[in-house]
Amino acid sequence: MWLSNIITLLFCISFTAARSQRPYEPPHYSNSKNIIELNPLNFDDFIYSSNYTTIVAFYAPWCGYCKQLRPEFEKASKKGHNYAQFAAVNCDEEKNQKLCAANNIKGFPTIITYRPPKTFRENIERKEQFATQPYENKRDAASFVDAMKGTLKSFVKKLKLKHLPKYLKIEESSKIPRVILFSDKFTASATYKSIAIDFKDLLEFTYVHIDNDDTANYVKELIPDFQYSEGSPVLLVVDPKKGIVTMEDKLSKYNISKFLTQFAEPSEGEFSERHKIIEGIKNGKVKSFLHYKKKQARKQAEKQLDKDEL
Template sequence: MKKFNLIFTISWALFNSLLIYGQNFYDSNPNIIELNSRTFDRVIHHTNYTTLVEFYAPWCGYCQKLKPILEKTAKQLNGIVQIAAINCDLDMNKQLCGQESIEGFPTLKVFRPPKINFNVKPEDRVDFKTHASEVYIGERKVSPMIDFMISRIKSYVKRVQNIKNLRNLICKKDKEQELKVVYFSKNEKVSSVFKTLAIDFLGKVKFYHITNGVFKGFENDEVEINKSMKTYPNITKFLLELEKDQKDKNNSKNNRLVFFKAQEDKYLEYSGENFNKIDIESFIMKEFNITPTEGPLSKKVSI
């Protein structure tokens, strides 16, 4: 009986080890993309998102230890950057892992997209076939990994220093990107959510960030105000009221998200309770009939 139990225990252990050997870690995780050699290029290099990729082997003890950390990181960064993984133990993925110079497990690599220059015509832009990459060598803890990934997000949000400049930007004729979105914020730092909103609507909507308390240069310029009132009376009145309200950084209202369509002399303030990315994108789709190119609400085909 003892011999039978021993044989059964060994067999069960071998069976479990075989399962671990070939099993992908993240197939059922909604926040982590489990890649393979067929999907890697499309997911990593055909996006404007920054991506963190874990190259792992299921039998690796360090990989098993990193798994819950990566899952927590991915949950907090969901919709902000892409978190992906690839099982280098599978035969179909071994060549790719070799091409990426993976020598040990787990290896974390960050892939950063090139910055698109919209001042250059599409046919004249440099066509980057792949994203730049770097090995993540920081602490393998949730907070440091989140901070590092946020620091690697490309920003298409333009900072504005005063209301006069903002007025010139939002009223500038732009047939392809008529909708301008302005985030009036108490914080000087552009939020990662706002950056990814700009990425999702890249080429369709322009995004601006202006810090409360730096408003100046418009209400005292009578010539500019009179000129602006003739063409954009509604937008001009709103900006004048806003400048008066938010001159004092401490007494100004909370963060405000405002949408401008200068061609129609219209503006619409977002009234949602939370500055949630999904809610804001749904608002843009409903009010302006503009569909994001990337992100959870886009028509981009998932793997």
């Protein structure tokens, strides 16, 4: 413990001395749509409360290699934010220096991934179950995106045709609605896997491989309204209350997620409260996850007080 404290102190002293000799440069990603600048107030909550892998660039604004990384990391976040969380820490800021030292940052840019397990153990602190690893692949946008796709956990199950009739007859006692994607693909796509992560434990995700016309006709016998053509996947939900509900819009992550919000509120993704918190942190309206929750609690208390007065 004493050794780590000394290392942290030396890091902060050397950094402060070097910083005083350079002109101020603003953070690289403060205006980024898909990358969040982290600090000690939000670092743990952002990374360890997610079921996604987070890739973090520890950098200094004056660093030449960091400036070279910036456009590639930005481009990767635009294409890959559906598959992972993209974040950055400006180690040049005094408030972040202990955080950078705690993550053993010795040069810039240092890129680290924080990967969650597929299943968390209740008797171990969540943070301790993440695999923390230096990113050692190529530092171009395509490589970042490919690497992050590879970290996606799959909560999607392949449904065999022989089980489909029973699967469609969901009973009122069933715990959660069931989402089925009918597609000519042999495996679930990264996008579909990411949606399953957003609605993890709230909806059950499966897919059925449509390999020929006979298969499509068989499904149509079970679902009279089923309309399928090769290359045009079909998504539906089997809900205990609403029955079978087929999605009509074009299948994209945004459209599918919006469609599914009628069955459950996601814990992650664009339609979640978590997304509101992150956006609030990025635009400066809230300082941290805890700050957001306190603000919400105050609002609820004020609403309750107004009701009581009525």
